Amino acid sequence: MKSKLLQVSWHEKQPIWSIDTSPCTGRLLTTGSNGIGRLWSLTIQHTLEYNLQWIADLKGHDGTVNVGRFNPKGNIFRNERGDVHDWIATGSDGGNIVLWEKVTEEESPVGNHKMETEETLERWRIQQVLRKHLQDVLDLQWSCCGRYLVSGSVDNKVIIWDMTHLNATRVMEGHHHFVQGIAVDPLGEYFASQSADRSLRxxxxxxxxxxxxxxxxxxxxxxxENNDEKDVFLSQLSKGYLFLDDSHRCMFRRMDWSPDGSFLICPAAQSDIAMEGKDERGNNQQYAAVLFARGHWEAPVFQLLGYDKPAMVVKACPLVFDRTSRTENEMIQLPYNVIFAVATLDTVFLYDIYEPFPIGYVKGMHWQPITDLCWSKDGNYLLVCSIDGYVSVIYFESCELGTVVDISSLIAMHPTTQLVKTENNNEEQLSEITNTRYITQWVIPKPKRIKTK
Structure with missing residues (x-):
């Protein structure tokens, strides 16, 4: 594992608030305080030499662009010709969500002097502006099928948008403070929202x-909820709130699902040690991240402890790996290994689901707080962005994380799983998997504390 700061003026050295990689093309999207989303082409070698090429600017917001995300299926729901391009949603201060589409050569306007003089590799235009939020949009996530978009805002609301009709289908009003994180289940059964009101819905x-x-x-x-008074772990957690309040420096609470949907990993948690007072060394390390097993929401399965600053962002690797030479864990019976990263304000911790401690961490890459993470499409590297306006990379050698496993073949072999094809004209289809019981059968929801140090 190696790391390097990519010393590029990504957004004129202004804060970068989100970073994302396209599952379709592998391109990179960054958004920043200069009110612009930027598309890039990035390749990184094992020597950490890199080739970065600017593709286009997405100009259309009036304020800071807090988040930008690629549709996992591209523009499949808006394109009848069959040529799939990236489809992008960005959310900004003021509450606007902008949908962006690529302008093809035959659609390029002839008399538009501004577009002709811009030296961009591609031309992008605003397809639609979604207006329903009353205040700043802090996070966005697409559904696994690409048809739905879920957004969270400072107005305390969560909105589900239907991309077939480009309108809001549901407005969820359950939170009492800023909604700072959204996570959509890769199997299409759940989605989650996390707020500064110390709740996870x-x-x-x-x-x-x-x-x-x-x-x-x-x-x-x-x-x-603690129904077992003999369980020390749960009795300690039940003394106080699981998540941090808004007095901590948590601009975002960006959680994530594991790529198979087996776990929901949440940042901005409060450790049971902090609830008791101090740990055995006399340190008040009150920050943590927690993992919930799919379908078991009464208590977290794991609690990752030892952070001296709040955990802000979680990002799971999009690939899964073999379990050879991995530690056995009686609570998990997955036939593969899941890798994920947890970022505090200044440190990125790397975990696999079977190890009780981080498999690695990188600290001090940035001068100001980390804001977002994203994995490359092939899982070879992890990108980290920050308020200091820079992006850094954590690179993994070949097979360092393990041998990549085809998860679809494992799912197909399970007797309770049925795979179906997603048809474009089937408006109700949300997932490629109709039965998700195989995940809950592979996870035993028995809580356990895991320290990071």
């Missing part, structure tokens, strides 16, 4: 009497 896909889907809140988690 889980929404589950449900079919009503008319046969259409909606997402009621299945669970709101702020304190842990």
């Amino acid at each position: 889980i929404y589950q896909r449900t079919k009503n009497k008319s046969g259409s889907f909606y997402f009621p809140c299945k669970k709101s988690i702020s304190k842990i």
Whole structure:
């Protein structure tokens, strides 16, 4: 594992608030305080030599662009010709969400002097502006099928947008403070929102009497339910809130699902040590991250401890790896290994799901707080962006994380799983997997503390 700061003026040295990689093309998207989203082409060698090429600027917001995300399926729902391009959503101060589409050569305007004089590799235009939020949009996530977009805002609301009709289908009003993080289940059954009101809300896909889907809140988690008084771990957690309040420096609470949907990993948690007072060394390390097993929302399965600053961002590697020479864990029976990263204000910790401690960490890459993480499409490197206006890379050698495993073949072999094809004209299809019980059968929800140091 190697790391390097990419000394490029990404957004005129102004803060970078989000970074994302396209699952379709592998391109890079950054958004910043200069009110612009930028598209890049980035390749990195194992020697950490890199080739960065600017592709285009996405200009259309009036304020800071807090988040930008690629649609995982590209423009499949808006394109009848079959040629798939990237499709992008960006959210900014003021509450606007802008959808961006690439301008093809035959669509390029002949008389537009501004577009002709810009030396961009590609031309992008605003397809639609989604106006429903009343205040700043802090996070966005697409559904796995690419049809839906979920947004969270400073107005305390979560909105589900239908990309087929380009309108808001649901407005969720359960939080009492800023919604700082959104995570959509890769299997299409759940999505989650995390807020500065110290709560995590889980929404589950449900079919009503008319046969259409909606997402009621299945669970709101702020304190842990403890039905077993003998369980010391749960009794300690139940003394206080699980998540931090708004007095901590948490601009975002960007959580993430594991790529198979087995775990939801949440930052901005409060450790049980802090609830008791101090740890055995006399340090008040009150910060943590927690992992919930799919379908088991009563208490976290893991608690990652030892952070001296709040955990802000979680990002799971999009690939899964083999389990050879991995530590056995009685709580997990997944036939593969999941790798994920947790970023505090100044440190990035790397974990795999079977090890009790981080497999590595990098500290001091940036001079100001970290804001977002993203993995490359092939899982070879992790990109980190910061308020200081720079991006750094953590690079992994070949097979350093393990041998990549085709998760679809493992799922297909499981007797409770059925795979179906996603048809473009099937408006109700949200996931390629119709039965998700195989995940809950592979995870035993028994809580355990895991320290990072």
